[in-house]
């Protein structure tokens with residue numbers, strides 16, 4: 472059998488495919504537009520693997536998506552493809568609307584047309600799994616309970632508003648056409664192959680180059696961090712055992728202020744990559760700087776993942792210390808990967824964003 476993954480050259484999608492093919496013989500069709508965030512080097516370990524078949528395609532290109540879906544007849548489509556960086560959505564929101572809303576609408580249409588054409592067992596087993604974010608629920612005060620699946624949608628950035636729209640479309644395709652959908656809303660991920668514009672890889676990369684670690688505002692914003700492989704195992708659980716039409720929140724039960732996160736990161740860097748020689752600083756902590764806050768910066772995200780734990784028997788394996796250690800070790804041993812993604816375009820973004 473076959474599954475079709477969109478956005479499989481990005482951070483979570485590539486980890487998902489690597490993990491999938493190390494546990495299964497089932498073929499993976501990977502369609503990805505290869506934006507700045509998509510990188511085939513993430514899948515370099517699968518170069519000789521005939522079970523991974525890649526196509527450079529936009530999910531909004533209905534003609535090609537339909538052809539590929541009809542040709543490979545997947546038993547499931549897992550949609551990771553998205554514009555995913557909040558700061559870029561503040562800078563230029565239009566691409567977010569194009570991919571995260573119009574693209575998802577067209578992909579749903581292609582999937583629905585295919586699903587309607589199936590019969591018997593194939594129709595029964597088909598699933599469309601949409602990977603979404605906890606950011607659709609908005610921001611919490613310090614004393615509010617964590618997000619459950621029934622929280623109201625209150626997105627605050629163009630990114631989260633576009634993801635919220637896509638979640639609604641996914642739900643509507645189930646309610647209106649019967650398409651067997653599943654939706655997951657996950658907290659902040661970290662781990663190997665994350666593009667170094669997000670907090671953790673940006674800070675590892677900057678620290679190793681002895682550059683400033685730029686904290687937005689007071690650094691007391693709270694995020695719930697989940698190691699990427701734990702997110703992948705949750706998606707697998709939802710795909711295999713989730714109830715059609717249901718939403719599952721996924722989180723690490725690991726709320727940290729950004730300052731706490733950076734403190735752990737700096738301690739691990741001091742241990743794993745001690746500063747020596749000509750460098751004037753004694754700890755990576757000395758690189759911390761405070762800069763202007765992000766507009767509309769969400770104060771706190773927290774996920775209540777009781778439902779997926781109870782109903783699907785899912786648990787994360789890593790705690791923050793073990794996950795961060797693996798992540799830092801990966802970035803230290805993969806400097807070539809980092810050099811290749813931090814090209815001219817990337818440098819322009821960093822110069823503009825942190826000017």
Ligand code: NAD
Nearest residue numbers: 478480481482483504505506508509529530552553555660
């Ligand atoms: P990413 O930006 O690293 O990867 C996105 C991938 O999608 C890239 O490979 C890109 O080339 C591809 N893509 C973009 N537009 C496309 C289009 N129109 N057609 C086909 N491919 C396209 O993002 P990520 O961090 O891997 O996130 C994957 C998914 O998980 C997203 O839907 C995101 O909203 C969701 N999510 C991410 C996090 C997180 O912390 N990173 C947390 C929760 C949910």
Ligand code: TYD
Nearest residue numbers: 557659668669670671673685686687692729
């Ligand atoms: P980010 O990784 O962009 O994820 P998200 O905005 O989706 O949660 O940011 C995580 C947190 O880190 C968020 O509160 C913003 C903050 N942040 C900084 O303080 N400095 C930075 O340079 C970046 C990229 C993020």
